[in-house]
Amino acid sequence: MRPKPISPIHSTQYLQIKDAAISFDTPRGKFTAVKNFNLTIKRGETIAIIGHSGCGKSTILNAIGGLLQLTNGEVILGGVTVDAPGPDRGIVFQNYSLLPWLSVYANIFEAVDSVLTGKTKAEKAAIVESFLKKVNLWEHRDKKPAQISGGMKQRVAIARAFAIQPEVLLLDEPFGALDALTKSSLHEELVTLLSLDNQTDTVVLVTHDIAEAIFLSDRIVVMTNGPDATIGEIIDVPIPRPRDKREIIHLREYVEIHDRLLYLLMDAFAVHRKMAA
């Protein structure tokens, strides 16, 4: 695991979310999930968005992914306004979202096949093979998603997102459904994958796990509670990389960030029971 160097095409305003608001029409009137959301992300930066369930963090991620239209404001990626999904963004969904009738191999191949249209079949097959090997699933390539564990499913989903070679990786609570041990080993695998990949990947990670946010990200965006959720605070994570899970937890910075996040989530933006339901 090497540290993430600053890439030559480093841009400080690579991904911008400007004055974003998202509302839904419900039978009881308009429901505004997120509003006044402003965030500028540097190229190669890893951002964690943390908040309570239902605070609209996944909504923001889906808007960056182009799966959801903003009611107000815009998402600008590399100078271009985002209005649809595109091959420059790879998404890892909350619940794996593998196609159950396709093998592990085919799940990745179909994505590669439709995104990397310029490549030959052999080149595509080589890409799928290399990513399956990177996540140690090559020998399970012929299994169906129902035949593998949750951790393996999530590794397939991660390999699928990486295999289309996107510039931005969007991770929607990717490890939420996994047990602590599996989660931990997947965190390290993810960091390895990110550093293997030419280190220009910009990552937006949605999570509600404080330790995960600190371990993986450069900045942590803490959201207030919905409705009308917005950014409550942005916390820098000045812990040098590579980070060792066992060691960083004793660092003063880690403890401070951890305490601050805990305070924000438990007290400042605590869930009001009535609204949480």
Add this chain to the structure above:
Amino acid sequence: MKEENVLRATWPKTTLRHFTFPALKQSLLSFAQSMLWMLAGFSVLLVFWAIVSSVSKGALPGPFATLQVLWQLVSHPFYDNGPNDKGIGIQLFSSIVRVFIGFGLGSLVAIPMGVLIGANEVCKKLFYPLVQLLRPVSPLAWFPIGLAVFKHAGEATIFVIFITSLWPTLINTSFGVASVPDDHRNVARAFGFSKAKYLTKILIPFSLPHILTGLRLSIGVAWLVIVAGEMLSGGIGIGFFVWDSWNALSLERVMSAIILIGVVGLLLDRGFDLIAKKFSYT
């Protein structure tokens, strides 16, 4: 990969296709058990049947007389002594052929229509009320229309089966197509699947179990309707055989036909169930 080691330890090497000896023994045992229950059920029926027969003083033939006639029928299934005297095998076979022709043509129309109605909001608004109006109509009501169009009772019966086979397949297909989960749709959107890829890799695989359920229901209803259809059409077929036997006042033959119709219906249903199991992905 610690996690994989755990998985390998708990994941049995044998899949369903390779039975181990204890598994085979277990499945044979449970098969024998269900056969025993089935035999017991039949015995209850036979006793009840014998009682009703003796109470009705022979108006309803008893099980013994019926089984004798049934045995005669099935021991010479394919004899052919002219248009009004053919073996039970020929009758059954011609009914099955008609059912499959009508069902096949019906499915060829119902599956694409179902996909259209399920996938397209305009098509749904346009056609679904029609489907709801026509579905409750007894397919036999279409018999005169078929007769007028095709001029032949045989073709009219196939037409009735065609109509019969439309609805369950159409409704199940459109339901399956309309219920593709957002998760799968999002995969297609996020990775930019083309229309063709969406159709072949998501829409059809997802709706296939629903389509197969529709087909299984359709063939079941078609087999119900063919008997009545052939009673109307006459000529040949198991329905005609039942009506002909009634006219010849042989209730033993009618009862035998009922048993055979049941057996064929059961086989058709099991067959489709097997196909559906083969294509289920869960």
